Amino acid sequence: MRLIFIGPPGVGKGTQAKLVKEYFGIVHLSTGDILREEISQVSPLGIKAKSYIDKGHLVPDNELLNIMSKRLNKEDAKKGYLLDGYPRTIPQAEGLDNFLDKMNHNINAVVSIELDDESIIKRLSSRRSCEGCGNITNLLFNPPKIEGTCDNCNGRLLQRSDDGKKVIIERLVVYNKQTAPLLKYYYKKELIMRIDGSGNIDNVLQLILKALRELCCV
Ligand code: AMP
Numbered sequence: 001m002r003l004i005f006i007g008p009p010g011v012g013k014g015t016q017a018k019l020v021k022e023y024f025g026i027v028h029l030s031t032g033d034i035l036r037e038e039i040s041q042v043s044p045l046g047i048k049a050k051s052y053i054d055k056g057h058l059v060p061d062n063e064l065l066n067i068m069s070k071r072l073n074k075e076d077a078k079k080g081y082l083l084d085g086y087p088r089t090i091p092q093a094e095g096l097d098n099f100l101d102k103m104n105h106n107i108n109a110v111v112s113i114e115l116d117d118e119s120i121i122k123r124l125s126s127r128r129s130c131e132g133c134g135n136i137t138n139l140l141f142n143p144p145k146i147e148g149t150c151d152n153c154n155g156r157l158l159q160r161s162d163d164g165k166k167v168i169i170e171r172l173v174v175y176n177k178q179t180a181p182l183l184k185y186y187y188k189k190e191l192i193m194r195i196d197g198s199g200n201i202d203n204v205l206q207l208i209l210k211a212l213r214e215l216c217c218v
Contacts, residue, residue, distance in 0.1 A: 001024055001026055001080040001108050002082075002100075002107050003026075003082045003083070003111060003212075004082075004086075004110040004111070005017050005020075005082065005083065005084045005085075005113065006110055006111070006112045006113070007114065007197060008115065008171075008172060009168065009172065009175060010120045010127065010168070011114070011120065012123075013084050013085065013113055014084055014085075014136070016113065016204055016208060017030065017084040019201075020205070020208060021082050024080070026080040026081055026082055027076050027077055027079075027080075027081045027082070028081075028084060029068075029072075029081050029083055029084065029086065030084040031068065031084070032085045035053065035059060036053075039053070045063060045067070048063070053161070053162050054162060055167065056166075056167040056168070056170030056171040056173075057170070057174060058088055058178060061089055061092055064087075064088075064092055065092065068095075068096070069095075083096075088178065088182070093186075107191055109193050110182075110192050111193050112186075112192055113197040113204070113208075114194060114195065114196060114197055115197040117172055119198065120168070120172065121165065121168055121172075123138065123141075124163050125164075125168065126141075128144075128157040128159055129157070130150035130155040130156070130157055131155050131156050132150060132154070132156070133152050135151075137150070137157060193208075193211045193212070195207050
């Protein structure tokens with residue numbers, strides 16, 4: 001099975017992607033996580049990516065096409081994958097289509113998770129991630145037992161450098177301009193599944209699984 005998750009920043013794509021990947025036993029490929037790993041290794045790509053990410057801008061398409069074509073060729077992606085945060089532009093979607101054509105593969109569904117801007121800003125400004133285990137928590141919906149400390153590993157909870165209000169607003173502008181056109185692109189291919197992202201984690205998961213069951217893959 002091959003799935004794409006699309007949605008504005010903070011809509012819960014990453015959280016849902018992790019749950020859906022476990023349900024189907026496929027790899028979860030998050031380009032945001034891949035880029036953050038490059039940043040933590042201070043690699044040349046990481047240094048370049050940080051300057052875009054910190055401003056709320058997208059990293060250039062050629063960098064993404066490059067990393068993803070290598071990543072999708074790895075053995076663990078042969079059984080299927082869930083793409084979280086990729087593609088994010090029309091050139092990336094076209095690059096992915098070329099890759100899929102070469103492999104004689106297809107995408108089963110594009111899950112579009114939707115939420116209004118006001119809720120997104122509220123969710124993202126209260127999101128924290130653990131510097132130890134990477135666990136993501138939200139101060140509004142599931143606050144940690146001890147303030148500033150991860151419930152899983154006691155690591156420090158930090159705010160992502162791109163989760164400040166000014167950068168969140170820029171990320172939403174970038175989403176509407178560069179990523180939202182993908183909805184039309186995949187709608188024409190009859191792949192879009194629209195999901196209301198306003199419920200809690202389990203409600204949204206059930207909506208996604210129900211839609212996948214009805215439309216294509218379970
Ligand atoms: P995310 O964790 O998915 O919210 O991604 C964090 C940031 O990484 C984004 O705001 C972009 O700056 C960058 N990024 C992630 N995926 C892509 C992509 N497919 N194309 C360009 N930039 C990306």
